[in-house]
Every structure is written in C-alpha cells, then in structure tokens.
Amino acid sequence: MTTGPITSRLFYLAWPLVVGNLLQTLYNLADMFWVGRVSSEAVAAVSLMFPLSWLFVSTAMGLSAATIAMVSQHVGAGNDRRADAVVGQTMLLAVAVASALAIAGYLGRHELMYLIGARGDVRVEALRYIEVIFLSLPLTFLFIAFRAALQGAGDTKTAMWLVAISAVANAVVDPFVILGVGPLPAMGVRGAAWATFGARGLAAAVGVYILLRGDWGIKLHPGDLRPDRELLAKLVDVGYPSTLDGWARSFAAVAMAGLVARFGEAATAAYGIGIRYMSVTWTVSGAVGQATATGVGQNLGAESPDRAASVAYRATAATMALLFAAGGLVWLVPATAMRIFVDDPAVVDEGVRFLRIVTIAWGFFGGLMVLQGAFRGAGSTRIAMALSLCSRWLFRIPLAVGLAFGWAITIPLLGVEIAALDWGAVGLWWAYAVGAIASFALGLVWFLRGTWTEGVIDRADEVPTDSTASGGTAGDTRSGTDPARTTETDVPDE
Template sequence: MGLRSRLNSIFKGQEEFDLTSGDVGKPLFFLALPIVVTNLFQTAYNLADTFWLGQYSTDALAAISFGFPMVFLLISLGMGLSVAGSVLVAQHTGAGEQREAEYAAGQTVTFAAIASALLGGIGYFFVEDFLRLLGASQDVLPLATSYMEVIALGLAFMFGFFVFIALMRGYGDTITPMLVMFGSVVLNIVIDPFLIFGWWVFPEMGIQGAAIATVFSRALAMVVGLAIMFEGSRGIEIHLRDMAPDFGYLRRLLRIGLPATIEGTGRALSMNLLLIVVALFSDTVVAAYGIGTRVFSVIFLPAIAVARGVETMTGQNIGAGKPDRAEAATGIAAKVLFGVLTAAGIVTWFTASAIADVFTTDPAVVSVTTEFLRYVALTFGFIGIMRAYTGSFRGAGKTLTAAAISVLMLGIIRLPVAWFSAQSIGETGIWLAFAVSNVIGATIAYLWYRRGTWRDADLTESEAASPDAAATDD
C-alpha cells in the first residue's frame, strides 16, 4: 500500500465523499483534519528557523523576531486573492461548473503571482525602514534586514504555495497540500543548518542562510503544487489558456478578496498595536505575553482548520443551491469547536503554571503567564464559535462581513479595552481584554449569522460566471 493510500485510509480524500449531499459532519471532519496537520507543518517552519538560529547567535534569534511580523504583514496584504480563488472554486465546483472553476483557478494564480511580485519588490526596498520603525537595535537591524531582503525577493514563491493550498481546498482536497507541505518542511529542516553554519561544502551564511532555506523549500513546494494543478489528476486543473490576465475578472477577485485582505492586515496591525500597550510594562510582562500568544496559536489550530472546512462546505453548497446544508455544517462546527476548545480551556486553566514552566525558568514570568492563561482559558470556546461563523461568511462570499467582525473584535473591542483597563488595573487589564473580546466577538458573529444575509451569495451568477462572460466583462 502506497503512502497516499495509507493516508487516505486515515484522512480520506475528496473523492471519498460528496460535500453537497449525504452526511454533513463526516466530510467536514475529513476536510478539517488534514488542515490541522498542514497548519502544524506551517508552524514547524518557524520553529525550525528559531531553533537553528538560537544555536547560532542571540542577535540572529532576535532578528527573526522582528522579521516574522513583517512576513505576516506582507502575506496578509496578498491573502485576499487566495481567499477569493478558494471561494470561487468551491462555489463553481458545488454548482457543477468545472470549466468556470478552472478559469477561476487560472486567473487566481496569475494575479497572485503579479501581486506577490509587486509586494515583494516594495517590501525589499523598505525593509530597513520598517524594521527600524519596529524598534530593531543597531546590532539586530542589519541581520533582520538581510533576512527580510531574501524573504521579500522570494515572496512570490512563498505566496504561490499558499495559493495552491487555497485552490485545492476550494475543490475539496486538503490531503494533497498536506503531503506537499510535509515534504517542504522536512527539506527546510534538513538544509537549514547546512546554510546557517556552513556545513559540508556550503559557506556559512548565518541568518541569510535560514531565509534562503525557507525560500528554496517553498519554491520547490510551489513548483510541485503547480505541476499537480496543471496535471489535474488530484483536484482542480489549471490551463495556460486561462492564465492570460483578465482585468475584468480581477474586479471579481478583488470584490471578494479585498475584505479578506483587510481582515488579515487588520489582524497583523492590531497585534503590533497591542504590543505597544504590552511594551508599557516590564520585560516580564512582555515575555509572558509572548508565551501566552504562542500557546493560543497552537490551541486554536483546530478552530482555524474547521473554519477553512466550513468555508469550503459553505461555498460548494451555496453553489449547489443548498444553503440549508451549509447552515447545518456551520452549526455543527460551532457546537463542536465550542465544546472542544472549552474542554481545552479547562485543562489549560488547571495546568497553566506547568505550561508556563515549559517556556521559561523565571518564576516571575511563570507567575504572570499563569495569570494570563487563566484569564483567557475559559473563553477559548467562544473563539471556536466566531471562527465557525466567519468561515461560513467567507465561503458564501461575504468576506466583508467576516472582515467587519474581525475588526470589531480586535480593533474596536480588544485594543481599547486593553488600553484603558491597563491604565487602571495594570497588565491584568490586557488579559481581561482578551477574554471580553472573545465573548463579544462570538456573540456578534452568531447574531449576524442568524440574520441570514449570507444566503444572498451571488458569486456564480450572471456576468463573469463563465470564462467567456468574464473575458468580455471590462
């Protein structure tokens, strides 16, 4: 039995179930499970660079700490196109419009390549200024700059792989991207020390070597992904004839994708603005904040994965004219995530001190981290609810609604609550802001969803619904 056959027996592929008929919960589970694993592999990229550069020098480790927020911002600025492509592929696939799905995929690849090349070029020329704005010291600034210059030049390769994952997910195949991601992560982990330390025949390149390893492994993954899509044997197929830039179709992609870009960019900016509030306190509080947010990023992986599954389920069922199935899938996801993450929150509440001990030996940091985790832990379930409903909004093409909920939660609720309460009750006010915004964000998402406006999706109708129509929509 081959590797793919073995994995299919565990995860099951898109060919094993129909997203638009039959059971709702089972296909949602099999869509989400590989996404969880893929996200874990994505986390492994950052962990590998952090580990090896930590062995190399403290300044190099500090440099990538400044580099990661900029990478996140650049990716966020371009992510709208991948979201739009995923939504259109899902809706056309659900409607049985294979030709239109292929055209959407081809156009997404083309404009994503153009956008990432532009963002990478702009990022390359403004890297140093941005890093200086973030507060990089004179010792760290040249290292962080050299790292980010390579990343910026290779942004098209990195973003190309994210587009491959999104398009395959829209079709309903989450296993193939997981396998490609696994190979890419292994390659990155293996070549990292050779380029950083100068092992064997390679020169010692330090932090720049880590960047080259990341770009090279992502580039290879993108090439494999494109080969799979051109072949068309494992999901959506793309054709060269569909990749000539169609600026009429670009308007359609931007209409769906721009709000998703705003959402992602808003998240990135709100994280950096919240850091300004945290930085008002001691290094102990800053360290505790860093540990807590890393713990959250791991715990919330299932919520992110299920939200992506809901996005695909909603898109395909909206396309098939079955909004009731989309609503049923969303309801199941919200209930399951609330239960699972609430249970995780209870465990976290009781083990908060032990979790903090894994990351630091400083008793003061352990104490503050424990407080942070316990304030937020019992609201984990509400994150699951919000993610489920915003995922359904995106799948229905209501990306502006999903973005509005995210901005409300992070920018209008969490940031002001953190700012004002921190001035009166200290760092505890920041932890309280997380808990309050989680609950209110979930409530807003649920009430907005119950209004039913997501059912009015119109992404597969009238003009630009077909390649021929799109070609004349200028």
C-alpha cells in the first residue's frame, strides 16, 4: 500500500475483507434462519443475545486495532521481525483476556439475563444459547488475533478463505443440530450455539497453524510467546481505547435491545432481523475500514501522510456510494426482506417500518466506520473511541428515549412546556438514522483536522539486521509472502 495506484491496491486489499466479513455474517444469518423454524421465542432470544455476546467479543477490538496498527507500521518501516514479535504477544494476550471473560460471563449469566430484560420462555432459550457462546470466546479471540496479524502484513485473502470454510461448516451443521435430523436430537438455540463453537474452533486451529508455518508474510515464533512487558504495555496502550470503543457500541446495543424489548416480542423479533440486515452493511464498511487501517498504517510507517489521507478519502467515498445503493434496494422491498426469516404478520409489519427508516442512513453508518478505520490504522484509537461514544451515547440513545417514550420540560417563569413526540418503537428506528448522520458529520470534521498523522511506532525499535550490512533493507530478509525468514537468532537484543 506504500507504492503504486491507490485505488487498485486498496481494492485488492479490501475485497477479501469484504467477502470474508460477509461470509462471517452467515454465522448470524444461518442461525436466525433455522432458529426461526423453531419459535418466535427462540428468535427473540437469539436477537437479545446478539448484542450481549458482542459485548464480550468487542473486547478483542482493542487487540485487533493495536495489532493492525503496530504490525502495519513496522512492516511499512521495513522491520518485519519486530512485527512478528507483536504477533506473539497478541496471541498471548488474546488467550488470557478471552479466558477471563468467558469465566466471568458464565458465572454471571443469570444476572446478565435480568439486566438485558430477558423474561419467561425467552430467558430460558437465551440461557441455552449464551452458555455455549461463552465457551467459544477463547477460540473467537484467537481467530481475531490471527486475522489482524495477517491483515497488518497486507494479506487479507488467507483469512477470507478460512472464514469461508468455517462459515459454510456452520451453515451446513445448523439444521442438523437445531431441528434434529436422524439420530441427532433437536437442540434448538443450543444447537445453533454448538454449531458456532465448532466452526470457530476450526478457524482458530487452522489460523494458529498458518502463523506457525510463517509462509503468509508474518510468523508466530514460539519464543515470542514469552511475556514481554514493554510490548504488552504498548499493545494495551494502543488498544484499550478500541476496547472501550467496542464496549460503548455493545452497551449501546444492549441498551437499545432493552428499549426494544419493552415494546413486545414482535418489535424484538423485527429488530433482531433488521439488525442482521444492518450487520451486512457494517460488515462491508468494517472490512473497508480494516483495509483502510492497513493502508494508513503502512504509509505512516513509510512516512507518507499525504498518501495515507488519500487512502482514507477514496475508501470512504466508495463505501458510502455502495451502501446508499444497497439501502435503496432494501427500501424498495422491505416486506420481502423480512419474510425470508419469518412469516408472522406483526413481525413483518414492524420490520418494514424499521427498514424503511434505517436504510436511508446506511451510507452514513459506513462512512463513519471507514473514517474510524483510518484513525485506528494511524494508532489514533482514542479519536475512534470518542466518535463511537458520541455516535451512540450523545446522539442515538438520548434520541431513542425521547422519541420512543416521550419527555417534557417546563421552562421556569414562562410556564411553557416542551415535549418530545411519543412515537413508540418507530422513535427507536428514527434514532438510528438521525444519529448516524450526525456522527458521520462529526467524524469527517475531526478527520479533516489532520491530527492523526504521527503514527505510534518508536523509530528506535526499527533495529537493522545483518541484511543492512550487506546492502539490504532494514528489517527482515523476507519480502512479501516469501517463506524465507530470519531465525530468532538473527534478532538483535532489544
């Protein structure tokens, strides 16, 4: 991403991420499709658990953002062996954090069900699902770390193929374990969770093997799994704002799910299906944002801030154009889109209202996510975090409460009362759209200020290897995906 035409290189880097993320949504779409054949309570349970499970998985956002920023900038600066060291510490941190979260989540699962508003049969189904999902957290974190490492090095295709294999495996297994086929019992929502567990386990195992092989542009050295306090501290420092960012998104999603649940099962089920469609747009824009992060990081590592900015501008414009077109298509056929998953007339009617409102803002959702990717690639994760906080907690949640439930303020002395409209569930849908437009405008203004161009790597870390003595480039002796690697004995003392 540091030389040549920007648009074609960005497309080459981004399309495997887009395809991989779209395939990743098969986990959710396949689960929802087959669970919809069980009961509306099962659909509502999975809908409520989507933001809750994402609350835990989003902790890995910090790990991913830090890994992409540091690996890409080290690669851009020519020190591939230092990038390898980042990978080792990333894997170590991923397992430790995910294990702690899995234990805490499992032990507190009943309290979590109460907080999110799951009641009656929905609560029972939700527990069956989330108990297994907690067990899969370490596997999920390992795959996220693997994907971030390869992405920082500029390889996005390998992870795409691995996502494809695991997503297809999940989709194939789902009907057997959810509905029961032959000797297999019908496990309902718990079967959906076990299918996801198996698919993620497959992806994590193959991902670790690929990193150990080291033939894909980055390598996991067993010696790098020893804790390195300085490097771990750097990963945490760069990554924690993105973790807080993920939590802000997740708590907002949980809060919105809780607000929706107060309008009944039809609104909850419609919201769950509508969010699945929105997740496709997030998948596309998130993937382009990840590619943008790599492009920005490598160019800042190569000390080319103007080229880094060009990467961000072109990626943002293309993503917004694509998502506005996709939103227009869904806006035309919202009922058809809803009936793919459910036939309940009440759910379909509410889903039509949701899609008709939210699709008009899909482009703004995507534009903000790409800009946040640019900030993360630069290591300016605090700015990306601030934008998420503003998007959800300054704009969306207050609007949702005011428009859905209504409020009134009386001006002292004048006795004039100002009241917000009590629109019910429709007010929640409008909060999504208006919040997206406002937060994109804020993100664009912040990006134009240009305070993100310094990068995060310490140039003192760019220690030349023996290759520089013979006229080579600083850093590792490998180039691209060449399997020829330096050994651990080639690495100078830090």
